Amino acid sequence: MMDSPLEGRDFPGSLPELRAWFRSDADCVDYLDWLRWPDGFVCPWCADVGDWGVVPGMHRCAGCGRWVSVGAGTVFHRTHTPLTVWFEAAWLMMASKQGVSALTLQRVTELGSYQSAWTMT
């Protein structure tokens, strides 16, 4: 990617900032998109840079016509948990050098059950 990630530019520096950045799943998808293709979409199948994408989080390659999901191959692909919750969890894990315990995670993300928090970690 680029040089070292910069707090406040490349990732949120605090929890309130994170919440301001990612108010909806669409915001998260935009960010994932940027993380994966900082210089613009490149087709993983044919390396074409053309993009017919019209759906958020999805690109349609102009070269081979395949649909490419920004979340494909990531943990975000098969989950019903809102991306905003995932982002908070991921940020917390990144922010805490010791790693974050499932209990902390549950408290901060206000998840319904300890079990689902644990599954995420």
Ligand SMILES: [Zn+2]
């Ligand atoms: Zn392609």
